[in-house]
Amino acid sequence: MIAQVTKELMIKEIKSYFKTPLGYVFLVIFLFGIGYLTFEPGRGSFFYMREASMSAFFRYIPWMFLFLIPAVSMKLWAEERKSGSIELLLTMPITVRQAVVAKFLASWAFIGLALLGTTPMIFTVSYLGNPDFGVIILGYLASFLMAGALLAVGGFFSALTKNQVVSFILTVVACFILIMAGSPPILEFISALLPKYFVDLFESLSVLNHFDSIERGVFSLSNLWFFAVTIFFWLFGSIILLNENKAN
Amino acid sequence: MINSKNEKYLKIFLGLFSMTLMIYIGTTLLKRARVDFTQENLYTLSKGTKSILSKLDSPIKLKLYYSKTAANKGTEGLRAFNNHFLYVQDLLRQYTSHSRNNLTLEVIDPRPDTPEEEDALAYGLKKFNLTETERYFFGLVAENESGTENYRIF
Numbered sequence: 001m002i003a004q005v006t007k008e009l010m011i012k013e014i015k016s017y018f019k020t021p022l023g024y025v026f027l028v029i030f031l032f033g034i035g036y037l038t039f040e041p042g043r044g045s046f047f048y049m050r051e052a053s054m055s056a057f058f059r060y061i062p063w064m065f066l067f068l069i070p071a072v073s074m075k076l077w078a079e080e081r082k083s084g085s086i087e088l089l090l091t092m093p094i095t096v097r098q099a100v101v102a103k104f105l106a107s108w109a110f111i112g113l114a115l116l117g118t119t120p121m122i123f124t125v126s127y128l129g130n131p132d133f134g135v136i137i138l139g140y141l142a143s144f145l146m147a148g149a150l151l152a153v154g155g156f157f158s159a160l161t162k163n164q165v166v167s168f169i170l171t172v173v174a175c176f177i178l179i180m181a182g183s184p185p186i187l188e189f190i191s192a193l194l195p196k197y198f199v200d201l202f203e204s205l206s207v208l209n210h211f212d213s214i215e216r217g218v219f220s221l222s223n224l225w226f227f228a229v230t231i232f233f234w235l236f237g238s239i240i241l242l243n244e245n246k247a248n
Numbered sequence: 249m250i251n252s253k254n255e256k257y258l259k260i261f262l263g264l265f266s267m268t269l270m271i272y273i274g275t276t277l278l279k280r281a282r283v284d285f286t287q288e289n290l291y292t293l294s295k296g297t298k299s300i301l302s303k304l305d306s307p308i309k310l311k312l313y314y315s316k317t318a319a320n321k322g323t324e325g326l327r328a329f330n331n332h333f334l335y336v337q338d339l340l341r342q343y344t345s346h347s348r349n350n351l352t353l354e355v356i357d358p359r360p361d362t363p364e365e366e367d368a369l370a371y372g373l374k375k376f377n378l379t380e381t382e383r384y385f386f387g388l389v390a391e392n393e394s395g396t397e398n399y400r401i402f
Contacts, residue, residue: 132286133287134286135286135287138285201268204271205272212334216286216291217285218282218283218284219283219285220282220283221281222281222282223275225271225275225278226271226274229274230267233263233264233266233267233270236263237263240259240260241256
């Protein structure tokens with residue numbers, strides 16, 4: 001199903017994350033950051049919740065992703081466009097679509113690796129109590145899907161501009177909007193202005209809503225649909241953007 | 249007429265629009281297709297519940313009063329009830345979808361100085377004064393033709 005050339009590019013990309021210290025630095029920052037947020041005493045943290053579950057951990061994942069995923073995705077295309085290596089890439093026997101998919105999958109796998117690095121917490125929680133493992137697995141699945149969606153958004157903005165910093169900022173803003181779309185203040189604001197259907201519309205568009213509903217233990221096809229469609233369309237947008245540039 | 253740059257932005261705009269539409273339609277349609285992975289099957293209705301619901305013969309209106317904005321402004325301990333509220337809301341939504349149109353659910357956030365708050369007080373829901381003007385409610389009112397009953401969840 002996945003073309004050979006896509007797989008090769010994907011593996012090359014994944015390796016490139018580790019050729020410079022950048023990949024390791026990112027992983028360390030991510031793991032330290034989420035560890036700190038989860039256990040730091042205060043708002044909704046692990047010991048404060050007195051619950052042998054990973055809900056404190058999953059609660060902070062979206063916010064860690066908000067800043068760190070754009071950091072990963074900004075590298076995807078902007079650098080290559082600026083340095084011109086993108087021409088080299090596209091003269092090789094690979095279509096734009098395959099290249100976009102390959103880079104996306106590579107960045108997704110990288111985040112998956114970062115999530116894998118957090119698994120020792122599962123042991124902590126099982127030692128301290130009797131957690132609901134189904135919910136934990138679902139939480140990781142939700143995090144992984146959300147990472148995919150945010151990466152697709154990031155890839156789009158990375159393809160949009162030659163400047164990495166600009167794409168980082170745009171991605172953070174876009175991800176913030178998508179994450180907060182379902183939050184109470186915004187929904188209230190919308191419900192004051194527009195009929196009920198628009199409120200439902202925004203709720204269904206919110207990444208956080210879908211993430212929360214999976215993380216609480218129920219996996220609905222509507223959640224899967226949301227992430228699949230989001231990823232598909234943002235990748236599709238990246239392909240359009242890069243195709244245009246290829247023609248120039 | 250449409251040069252290539254405009255065409256690109258047009259495609260992206262259309263893409264965004266159709267994505268939004270697809271997501272909305274898809275999520276609304278697929279909401280019922282779900283699997284409950286929790287250990288205690290928190291999100292699945294028991295057989296007893298389902299049979300009671302299907303035997304309902306007259307319409308009952310459920311009103312869930314929860315001061316979400318007050319809770320969000322309050323202390324951490326108060327915010328923790330948001331999770332429970334989500335669970336109760338989910339449960340009630342499941343009840344209504346299994347009740348063959350006899351149950352309707354209305355979720356109300358009784359803000360201060362609104363008719364909703366007065367209703368909440370009139371129903372006799374227990375209130376907690378958080379500040380001078382903010383009050384916190386968490387209760388359920390069930391209403392049918394013959395009268396109302398309220399259930400204090402908190």
